[in-house]
Amino acid sequence: MRTRPVALLALALLGVALPVVPAHASSSIDAILARMTLPEKVGQLFTTYVYGNDATTASPDNRRLYGVDTPAEVVRKYHLGGVIYFAWTNSLQNIRQVTTLSNGLQAAAEGVPLTIATDQEHGVVSRMPAPATQFPGGMALGAGRNPVDAYRTGQVTGQELRAVGINQAWAPDADVNVNPANPVIGVRSFGSEPKLVAAMTAGQILGFQVGANTSAAAKHFPGHGDTATDSHTGLPVITHTRAEWETIDAPPFKAAIAAGVDAIMSAHIVVPALDPSGDPATLSPPILTGLLRNELGYRGVIVTDSLEMAGVREKYGDERVPVLALKAGADMLLMPPKFDVAYQAVLGAVASGELTEERIDQSVRRILALKQKRGLLKWTPLDPAAAEASVGSAEHLTIAQSVTDRTVTAIRNDDGLLPYDATGKSILVTGASAATSLATALGADPLVTTSPADAVAAARNHDLTVVLTTSVSAGSAQQTLVDALLATGKPIVVVAVRNPYDLVRFPSARTYLATYSSTAVSMRSLAKVITGTSAPRGKLPVEIPGIYPYGHGLTWSVR
Secondary structure, X not given: OOOOHHHHHHHHHOOOOOOOOOOOHHHHHHHHHHOOOHHHHHHHOEEEOOOOOOOOOOOHHHHHHHOOOOHHHHHHHHOOOEEEOOHHHHXXXXXXXXXXXXXXXXXHOOOOOOEEEEOOOEOOEOOOOOOOOOOOOHHHHHHHOOHHHHHHHHHHHHHHHHHOOOOEEOOOEOOXXXXXXXXXXXXXXXXXXXXXXXXXXXXXXXXXXXXXXXXXXXXXXXXXXXXXXXXXXXXXXXXXXXXXXXXXXXXXXXXXXXXXXXXXXXXXXXXXXXXXXXXXXXHOHHHHHHHHHHHOOOOOEEEOOOOOOHHHOOOOOOOOHHHHHHHHOOOEEEOOOOHHHHHHHHHHHHHHOOOOHHHHHHHHHXXXXXXXXXXXXXXXXXXXXXXXXXXXXXXXHHHHHHHHHOOOEEEEEOOOOOOOOOOOOOEEEEEOOOHHHHHHHHOOEEEEOOOHHHHHHHHHOOOEEEEEXXXXXXXXXXXXXXXXXXXXXXXXXXXXXXOHHHHHHOOOOOEEEEOOOOOHHHHHHHHHHHHOOOOOOOOOOOOEOOOEOOOOOEOOOOO
């Protein structure tokens, strides 16, 4: 008998942990571990990218980074535990190509099959090519307020990832975005209210893992939601007290642990209240071992965020970072910038006694347990034709549209302009690049421009103008464009298709909506709201400082 999603969500939110590893797994894991050499064990700790559209095509980038030519040779040379996909390394052209790549990489893995991962959060962080089903991302789901929608998002996404051989999703983002100026999290977060983020995090994890047998990863521990620094380019310092961390940042990770999350990703951030050493969390024994393992009781895989990022490289050299991460408590080392340096450094640390082979075994055992739980130790080739038939199916697209229709948030409608009767009227859509897909959904005229003069001239010849904004900064071309349109006195609808905080830049806007996403599925939902075939149902999952509180949202009757 299958357990319903609602029941599973209830278990997670009540703090009842789901089974992590089947009882029969331990003996088989012991047998695998016993026959592995130390270089093979160390290889299992690493997940990295390889260059090539398939496993056997030579790339000079592989030769430069790994000393061999093809993705298959990289996997074999380093006994890799995992591979991560990006469009810039693997093309990700279409479903058949991705499935064939996965089959080739798994065939090259000698002894232990790979975890194959990608960042599929949706919204602004999405890797899968068309026709994969697209959802609008974390903050939009937070606006929808429904953990079951988060479950469905994880389930559909996980099923499509597994169909092409990707068995590990670096999602969901469990950060509580309490800083509107956050340059790296923002709409990737479900919102600014810890209970909401916890519920949505648990829901999506269960969708991935229970609904689709795909590993999820809650990120970025201990919480990256209150920073104005991007850890890709610098080392953020989070000034939360321990009590603030317990109240704000911890609840989503506790919910993730209760939901049985396979992996938790560390953040390259300094949190002095949790570790006064100045080391980033990725390299912090008090945070990864003391807090995450010992206090929160987490027993799954701890994966580092990318070791290429500046936030983890500021204090230590690339040969020290992987060793320090393992000493801190990490298990899986993601994307070291100099792979051979990192790999040899871990082997050298064991040889010198800085790390013991027993410590390596602890992490390898966790990684093998994850692979066992997801059925990866008995890998069989996938059928590319079957993947093409299942990815982006009509059923999945219907689910995505239904979920997204519940996310559009009407923030201001002072003149009662919406819903708009477009019968016999001309509509212009301008601003951000999503103007084209919204115009298609509305049957309107698109004008993707940053020129105020062009936009104003076009607006004067239309009955209604919809202008889309994307993370507007003060004095930017976007602000100038929107201000010029508002000054025309013509009917103008301003829509934030990324950060809802844009409204602070446009106090004179009378009609304002937020989609939190510029995906085509969001633009279709937006078109329905504008024309009144669907009512806005989203509620702000964050505060717009000084203007609208968390939870604000208007609605109206459909036509």
